[in-house]
Amino acid sequence: MKPILRISDLSTRFFTKSGQVNAVESLSMSIDDGEVFGIVGESGSGKSVTARSLIRLIESPGKITAGKIEYRNAEVADEIEDSNPEAVDGDYVDLAALPEDVVRSLRGPSFSMIFQDPESSFNPTLTVGEQIAEAVEVQRRASSNPRSVKSRTSSSAYSLRSYAYGTIMPNRSYVSSESKDRAVELLQQVGIPDPEERVDEYPHEYSGGMLQRAMIAQALAGEPDILVADEPTTALDVTIQAQVLNLLRDIQEETGMTILLITHNLGVIARMCDRVGVMYAGEIVERGTLSNIFDEAVHPYTKGLLGSIPDIGSAGGRLQPIEGNVPSLMDEEMGNRCYFADRCPKAMKTCLEKPADLSVDGAKEHEVQCVLAKEEYDESDALDPGQFEGEDS
Numbered sequence: 001m002k003p004i005l006r007i008s009d010l011s012t013r014f015f016t017k018s019g020q021v022n023a024v025e026s027l028s029m030s031i032d033d034g035e036v037f038g039i040v041g042e043s044g045s046g047k048s049v050t051a052r053s054l055i056r057l058i059e060s061p062g063k064i065t066a067g068k069i070e071y072r073n074a075e076v077a078d079e080i081e082d083s084n085p086e087a088v089d090g091d092y093v094d095l096a097a098l099p100e101d102v103v104r105s106l107r108g109p110s111f112s113m114i115f116q117d118p119e120s121s122f123n124p125t126l127t128v129g130e131q132i133a134e135a136v137e138v139q140r141r142a143s144s145n146p147r148s149v150k151s152r153t154s155s156s157a158y159s160l161r162s163y164a165y166g167t168i169m170p171n172r173s174y175v176s177s178e179s180k181d182r183a184v185e186l187l188q189q190v191g192i193p194d195p196e197e198r199v200d201e202y203p204h205e206y207s208g209g210m211l212q213r214a215m216i217a218q219a220l221a222g223e224p225d226i227l228v229a230d231e232p233t234t235a236l237d238v239t240i241q242a243q244v245l246n247l248l249r250d251i252q253e254e255t256g257m258t259i260l261l262i263t264h265n266l267g268v269i270a271r272m273c274d275r276v277g278v279m280y281a282g283e284i285v286e287r288g289t290l291s292n293i294f295d296e297a298v299h300p301y302t303k304g305l306l307g308s309i310p311d312i313g314s315a316g317g318r319l320q321p322i323e324g325n326v327p328s329l330m331d332e333e334m335g336n337r338c339y340f341a342d343r344c345p346k347a348m349k350t351c352l353e354k355p356a357d358l359s360v361d362g363a364k365e366h367e368v369q370c371v372l373a374k375e376e377y378d379e380s381d382a383l384d385p386g387q388f389e390g391e392d393s
């Protein structure tokens with residue numbers, strides 16, 4: 001099967017006053033149609049920037065500086081081939097090469113995003129129902145006229161107050177009764193009690209857990225091919241967390257939607273994902289199936305993460321820090337070595353050079369950016385512990 005998303009050599013940088021931050025560094029991965037792909041890693045490893053890059057939600061001073069983000073959709077490819085031939089390759093459309101307005105038109109029907117903080121996805125001055133219904137209408141326009149990218153966005157009924165959040169924010173109420181009925185259905189589907197009444201309430205009348213569900217309903221209203229979920233449950237209490245995850249899993253199974261799930265919680269990965277990428281310093285350092293990662297991890301960083309789980313699947317399943325600091329992603333400090341070498345219990349002299357992506361013998365999907373995929377640790381080659389002294393801030 002051809003992947004639905006094919007990312008190659010993606011780099012995203014922030015050009016700040018204090019220097020250039022290499023938040024995502026030459027990242028490649030592919031996501032299959034209908035799978036749940038997890039990205040896990042410590043805070044600051046580049047997970048959110050990766051997620052936002054994929055749907056082109058990087059704002060100044062950030063910029064995607066290299067790479068392709070190819071999304072497979074024959075209809076869309078066909079539609080835009082004439083206007084943007086350089087972005088189309090067969091059934092694939094390179095989102096990184098498309099003009100902003102075309103990308104925007106794909107948000108909703110092609111991909112949508114849910115965040116940790118649902119307040120950012122809702123306009124406080126409109127009811128929850130109006131906002132979900134509006135997303136339904138965008139989807140209806142798209143499917144009634146799939147050959148026109150323009151039909152996917154309406155310019156007259158509403159304008160995008162802030163598309164930075166990846167969701168449609170209508171600034172005036174304009175929805176049909178069918179769309180409103182569908183909004184009620186969606187609210188019901190995500191487990192909002194009394195959806196007929198709740199549909200007319202404003203975001204501030206919802207509890208945090210309910211608003212999180214409403215955001216999922218809004219993201220689902222567009223019937224997206226790909227849902228990007230960035231820490232969708234981190235802000236919720238444990239019971240609600242479990243409910244929201246189950247809900248996402250059920251909906252995924254029902255619709256066959258593809259999900260990219262970002263989390264620092266390996267327990268969440270274990271219960272939700274088919275495959276996992278482990279991120280460190282803007283790179284995916286190990287990737288594979290759940291069993292590759294949980295039972296056959298090779299990278300000392302992955303092992304460190306696994307060793308740091310307090311109790312898998314439990315509420316608090318947040319990572320305990322691995323000793324040492326997450327590296328600064330400032331360009332001038334990055335050098336060209338394995339970025340984990342200064343924290344790695346098995347660092348060797350070869351780690352002062354950048355390791356390649358190596359496949360693990362006998363495991364087709366298991367790839368590791370570490371020499372230990374091919375070599376045994378040799379203590380006589382161990383790095384001098386003083387090697388990186390003075391580098392840390």
Ligand SMILES: Nc1ncnc2c1ncn2[C@@H]1O[C@H](COP(=O)(O)OP(=O)(O)OP(=O)(O)O)[C@@H](O)[C@H]1O
Pocket residue numbers: 014016021023041042043044045046047048049050060061062264329
């Ligand atoms: N707007 C910005 N300006 C400058 N640097 C940024 C900006 N957004 C992110 N970064 C930097 O990019 C790097 C990656 O950040 P990112 O938010 O992707 O990490 P993360 O893995 O999602 O962490 P967390 O688990 O805390 O959400 C960090 O060094 C961060 O400081």
Ligand code: NI
Pocket residue numbers: 047048049230
């Ligand atoms: Ni994040």
